[in-house]
Amino acid sequence: DSGVTQTPKHLITATGQRVTLRCSPRSGDLSVYWYQQSLDQGLQFLIQYYNGEERAKGNILERFSAQQFPDLHSELNLSSLELGDSALYFCASSVGDNNYGYTFGSGTRLTVV
Amino acid sequence: GIQVEQSPPDLILQEGANSTLRCNFSDSVNNLQWFHQNPWGQLINLFYIPSGTKQNGRLSATTVATERYSLLYISSSQTTDSGVYFCAAYAGNNRKLIWGLGTSLAVNP
Numbered sequence: 001d002s003g004v005t006q007t008p009k010h011l012i013t014a015t016g017q018r019v020t021l022r023c024s025p026r027s028g029d030l031s032v033y034w035y036q037q038s039l040d041q042g043l044q045f046l047i048q049y050y051n052g053e054e055r056a057k058g059n060i061l062e063r064f065s066a067q068q069f070p071d072l073h074s075e076l077n078l079s080s081l082e083l084g085d086s087a088l089y090f091c092a093s094s095v096g097d098n099n100y101g102y103t104f105g106s107g108t109r110l111t112v113v
Numbered sequence: 114g115i116q117v118e119q120s121p122p123d124l125i126l127q128e129g130a131n132s133t134l135r136c137n138f139s140d141s142v143n144n145l146q147w148f149h150q151n152p153w154g155q156l157i158n159l160f161y162i163p164s165g166t167k168q169n170g171r172l173s174a175t176t177v178a179t180e181r182y183s184l185l186y187i188s189s190s191q192t193t194d195s196g197v198y199f200c201a202a203y204a205g206n207n208r209k210l211i212w213g214l215g216t217s218l219a220v221n222p
Contacts, residue, residue: 043199045212055208058209092156099208100146100161
């Protein structure tokens, strides 16, 4: 157990639907990072939050949004889902906002049918 | 933005062999990291190494920032080393970590 908890582990949903992925960072970590891993594009950085504030934004689609709550857990919301959104979504956390020292969660596998 | 390229894309070893994985990047970096993803999908941070050399057990990494490459050495490989090794980097004030496509390593008993 890495200390970073992601739920759910698996999610199957239909096109056009909306889902929420949840991440609880390791105790003491203030940064949360979201990544998408697909077969054809490798790991893509989506967004980073540090202590509740957005710190950096990657190639996150407008249909996707995220936030970090006062208790530091984070949620990634994916809406108007398309087949191409099927991927592994990873959350990572770190103590600071310097983008290293990551601890990854085990990921959420999203399948859009 | 910065480009990160890894080689070789695939590698097959017999247990006990040594190997070197390479990561080339297109610009000067101030953040270079190596990660391992095991066959079950779990990602682990191996090294943060924007320059110099670090060692952790049978693994070591060297980054030559002036020549824009980093190397990951695996000595006396074990079956548990199997998986995909990624390098990732960013440059300047761009805080978006860019990942290579990885080297897929299979260590056979």
